[in-house]
Amino acid sequence: MTITAEPVPETKSNAMARLEAAFADDMAKVNALIIERMQSPVGMIPDLASHLVRAGGKRLRPLITLASADLAGYAGDAHYKLAATVEFIHSATLLHDDIVDGSPMRRGKPAANTVWGNAASVLVGDFLFARAFSLMVETGRLRVLDILAGASSIIAEGEVRQLAAIANLDMSEREYMQIIEAKTAELFASAARVSAVIADLPETQEVALDRYGRELGLAFQLVDDALDYAGNAKKLGKAVGDDFREGKVTMPVAKAIQAASKEEQVFWTEVFGKQERDKTDLQHAMALITRHNTLQITLDQAQVHVDNAKASLQIFAPTNTRKLLCDVCDFVLDRSF
Amino acid sequence: MTITAEPVPETKSNAMARLEAAFADDMAKVNALIIERMQSPVGMIPDLASHLVRAGGKRLRPLITLASADLAGYAGDAHYKLAATVEFIHSATLLHDDIVDGSPMRRGKPAANTVWGNAASVLVGDFLFARAFSLMVETGRLRVLDILAGASSIIAEGEVRQLAAIANLDMSEREYMQIIEAKTAELFASAARVSAVIADLPETQEVALDRYGRELGLAFQLVDDALDYAGNAKKLGKAVGDDFREGKVTMPVAKAIQAASKEEQVFWTEVFGKQERDKTDLQHAMALITRHNTLQITLDQAQVHVDNAKASLQIFAPTNTRKLLCDVCDFVLDRSF
Numbered sequence: 001m002t003i004t005a006e007p008v009p010e011t012k013s014n015a016m017a018r019l020e021a022a023f024a025d026d027m028a029k030v031n032a033l034i035i036e037r038m039q040s041p042v043g044m045i046p047d048l049a050s051h052l053v054r055a056g057g058k059r060l061r062p063l064i065t066l067a068s069a070d071l072a073g074y075a076g077d078a079h080y081k082l083a084a085t086v087e088f089i090h091s092a093t094l095l096h097d098d099i100v101d102g103s104p105m106r107r108g109k110p111a112a113n114t115v116w117g118n119a120a121s122v123l124v125g126d127f128l129f130a131r132a133f134s135l136m137v138e139t140g141r142l143r144v145l146d147i148l149a150g151a152s153s154i155i156a157e158g159e160v161r162q163l164a165a166i167a168n169l170d171m172s173e174r175e176y177m178q179i180i181e182a183k184t185a186e187l188f189a190s191a192a193r194v195s196a197v198i199a200d201l202p203e204t205q206e207v208a209l210d211r212y213g214r215e216l217g218l219a220f221q222l223v224d225d226a227l228d229y230a231g232n233a234k235k236l237g238k239a240v241g242d243d244f245r246e247g248k249v250t251m252p253v254a255k256a257i258q259a260a261s262k263e264e265q266v267f268w269t270e271v272f273g274k275q276e277r278d279k280t281d282l283q284h285a286m287a288l289i290t291r292h293n294t295l296q297i298t299l300d301q302a303q304v305h306v307d308n309a310k311a312s313l314q315i316f317a318p319t320n321t322r323k324l325l326c327d328v329c330d331f332v333l334d335r336s337f
Numbered sequence: 338m339t340i341t342a343e344p345v346p347e348t349k350s351n352a353m354a355r356l357e358a359a360f361a362d363d364m365a366k367v368n369a370l371i372i373e374r375m376q377s378p379v380g381m382i383p384d385l386a387s388h389l390v391r392a393g394g395k396r397l398r399p400l401i402t403l404a405s406a407d408l409a410g411y412a413g414d415a416h417y418k419l420a421a422t423v424e425f426i427h428s429a430t431l432l433h434d435d436i437v438d439g440s441p442m443r444r445g446k447p448a449a450n451t452v453w454g455n456a457a458s459v460l461v462g463d464f465l466f467a468r469a470f471s472l473m474v475e476t477g478r479l480r481v482l483d484i485l486a487g488a489s490s491i492i493a494e495g496e497v498r499q500l501a502a503i504a505n506l507d508m509s510e511r512e513y514m515q516i517i518e519a520k521t522a523e524l525f526a527s528a529a530r531v532s533a534v535i536a537d538l539p540e541t542q543e544v545a546l547d548r549y550g551r552e553l554g555l556a557f558q559l560v561d562d563a564l565d566y567a568g569n570a571k572k573l574g575k576a577v578g579d580d581f582r583e584g585k586v587t588m589p590v591a592k593a594i595q596a597a598s599k600e601e602q603v604f605w606t607e608v609f610g611k612q613e614r615d616k617t618d619l620q621h622a623m624a625l626i627t628r629h630n631t632l633q634i635t636l637d638q639a640q641v642h643v644d645n646a647k648a649s650l651q652i653f654a655p656t657n658t659r660k661l662l663c664d665v666c667d668f669v670l671d672r673s674f
Contacts, residue, residue: 100456119437130489152467
């Protein structure tokens with residue numbers, strides 16, 4: 001018997017690990033900046049912020065900023081500040097979303113609002129948002145501020161629109177896509193685009209990076225919405241069926257409603273007409289989602305956006321970074337958390 | 338009997354009206370900008386924002402920006418955008434404060450969170466905050482963004498610090514002053530300072546305008562905290578005793594505790610140790626505040642800050658605008674709402 005040292009196969013699932021490894025030094029600088037700028041003499045602020053930030057998450061957005069800066073041939077150090085900015089804006093929206101959703105869990109830990117209360121979560125979110133803008137000012141680039149201020153209002157619009165659409169079974173697929181583009185894809189798009197701005201890339205390439213982030217963000221959210229009905233609660237770090245309980249009509253449900261028999265339509269109307277949905281309701285909903293195969297339909301749609309994301313990078317030279325940015329799209333599609 | 342057309346006496350109480358009249362045309366432009374920039378295809382956003390913004394309030398902060406720009410001899414039109422920015426940041430903090438405080442009323446109307454819920458108030462606050470930054474970007478002045486982003490994080494810090502100090506009877510007077518400087522005076526200071534920046538005034542004058550706003554803001558909050566125990570609920574647009582019920586130890590209470598007999602100290606410790614304080618508790622607290630004359634002590638402190646505010650403007654030429662900015666300090670001191 002011979003033992004050979006097999007090379008680690010380049011599976012889709014380790015694309016994220018390869019991206020992290022390629023930008024580990026840069027990300028260490030970003031993490032140091034994140035820790036530094038969440039400091040405050042008011043102890044509750046770093047306590048709460050680090051509860052969220054240290055819980056980790058995937059740091060996918062700041063990694064996209066770093067990798068995009070590399071793809072753009074950027075040689076300065078403003079991209080560290082922008083990567084931290086993007087993570088701060090993301091963290092602020094998470095803190096505020098937990099209040100909006102009333103989610104008890106976030107990234108496998110009790111959500112900040114369940115530990116410190118809604119009031120602290122609102123205010124620390126505001127603090128991180130303000131600090132994000134201070135970081136951007138330091139880059140000296142007004143266009144960066146314009147892009148991320150614009151993105152921030154679009155994110156809030158998307159969240160409000162989602163709130164207004166709770167339990168609305170007539171919501172069109174187009175409207176659902178507009179909501180996820182605003183609440184999720186806009187920040188991914190901006191995270192990539194701002195690197196093109198600081199690198200002074202021509203418009204075409206700036207738009208290509210925006211498109212990359214946007215399409216990746218759409219795929220990310222579609223997968224997220226599928227995982228809410230299919231994921232492993234432990235890996236997800238939150239309960240399965242959260243969207244259903246909160247009355248959010250996401251793609252897997254929207255597609256199941258489109259395919260519903262008359263009897264099934266009655267179920268959907270009744271179940272989303274209720275103030276609360278219990279475990280039995282969720283089981284019935286999941287049975288219908290399985291019957292009409294709408295998780296696969298949702299993932300097929302995500303695949304289309306992943307393909308678009310990859311295609312948008314074709315105008316860049318075929319560097320290792322371009323490959324990593326393409327491969328991480330597959331990770332987003334295949335992730336189980 | 339002869340009827341003479343008496344000139345309207347220049348009482349302290351109409352200083353606000355004179356300031357409003359002097360900048361009515363400018364303020365009309367600011368109001369139009371406010372209405373324009375709170376628009377969104379997501380109907381709930383302008384609905385909720387206009388509920389707050391149309392309810393009015395005093396528009397004191399944007400008026401300070403406009404008058405400061407005039408004092409600074411500014412000839413462009415960026416001050417309209419900055420005045421709208423300041424009002425947007427103020428409105429965003431009000432929306433978020435209502436969640437923090439659980440206040441049912443704001444400016445004599447039901448608070449937005451009692452009509453639309455906490456979720457919508459969080460998100461529309463975020464939207465207004467983001468729009469404020471977009472407005473600033475349009476002025477093309479990074480220092481303005483730096484000042485107001487910095488102010489925004491200081492405001493959040495002040496609010497968190499106040500939250501952490503709830504029911505803390507050992508809070509020092511110095512700490513109370515630091516809290517109100519952060520949560521209130523910082524925005525007044527920035528509202529005045531940014532006009533010096535766009536007018537390219539020298540550092541000394543920029544600092545003087547910052548000082549003016551800061552001292553006026555301190556006076557404003559001290560009076561606000563006195564009015565919470567003395568005001569007319571109808572004029573205030575909110576209930577008397579809100580701070581007490583929320584467990585906020587403000588200057589009138591801090592001073593009453595300093596002067597308390599042993600028996601009175603027991604009352605204060607017990608009443609702030611309770612989860613809730615009722616009407617009888619409030620009546621007892623107000624009796625002690627009256628006994629130790631701490632509302633007057635609070636207003637005397639406000640007077641000192643008003644004097645400081647006026648003094649800081651002495652380096653400017655004695656124009657009518659300088660007079661209006663000085664007189665409005667007296668209004669802040671004498672207001673009954």
